[in-house]
Amino acid sequence: MNEIDALVYFFMMLKASFFSTSGTGNVPSLLNDLIPLGWATERQFAESLAVGQISPGPSGLWVISLGYLTYGLPGALMATAAITIPPLTIIGFDKIYQNIKDHPAVQGFVTGLGLAVIGTFSVVLWRIWQSNGVNISSLLIILLAFGLSLTKKIPVIVILIIGGIIGVLLG
């Protein structure tokens, strides 16, 4: 792990949050920024995403867990600040958006941004999978977790525990 520059680290978190319109939309940008610098690993991303899924509140709080794993309590607090600031823009945004929301360029931009988030996020999932080893057993666990979460009846924590038990049995 390389030494973290707090200011740059905070800026990266803030930037990622500003350019995402959902809780996990900041994953690709952060992965892209932090990993090449040696400030985080794919593994830490996967771990914090898992913690974010089981803790209360918005799943976007995953980044607080990433902050803690990579930079301790200061990291967690910086992450909290970074996710709180961008949504504040909604107060001024409400009026402006009411006036421009019907413009096709705006509608198209919002859709295109969402699609690009999906595209880059799928690459993130691929990298996380690679970091854990791409093989038949992990593929089956992925499909199982996907299938179980598709039912919407099984709590995320249960799906993660099932994955963990399979991991222990295989390991």
Place this chain on the structure above:
Amino acid sequence: MSSLSHHPDIPEQASPQQSASTSLWHLLRVWFALGLQSFGGGSATLFMIRRASVEQEHWITEEEFTRYWGLSQVTPGINLLCMTILIGWRVAGPIGVAITLFGLLFPSVSITILLTMLYAQVQQISFVQAALHGVIPSTVGIGLLLIWQTGRPLVVESKARGNAPLAIALLVLLASVLVSLYTSLPVILILCGGGLINGLFLWAYQRWLAQGGQA
């Protein structure tokens, strides 16, 4: 601002419970409870916020809730925080924002940090290491569902606009995968690029339709 900041005890919406519900202490208690109880991710939290602010406290109407949620989707950052901020602003202005945000975040952020600390303590144990080999692919599977849930409406929406917008949308999706996989272009540029290409195309397409083009 006027549309946002009118106070809930305006005559048209006044009801006996509301004078009590505007007290800041009550506001804090409601949001603290939301932050504490909302296990199960985003949709569970949204459900609870809706029940509290529309049905129980009557801070906002059903229609306002839907409009706020739409707006939250396109505002930077976590949708639920945008929603929380708008409702807080609506109930008590800047102090309302501070209280609702603190109420929602303090318990949930604390629990997130505690869970992570706990995890950091046990992660070196070989049993935990083995379990992680199963947990990590599970997060990938859950992530796939997330992609499906957020991606599908975007594709459906593009299809409703016509075949050409659908083709461009799929192209943007595919291009964002390939560019992010094979180049080191910053993700922010990929996201803005995807938005711009799709936005400019849709604008041109609508103009073309308006001038008599056939979809």
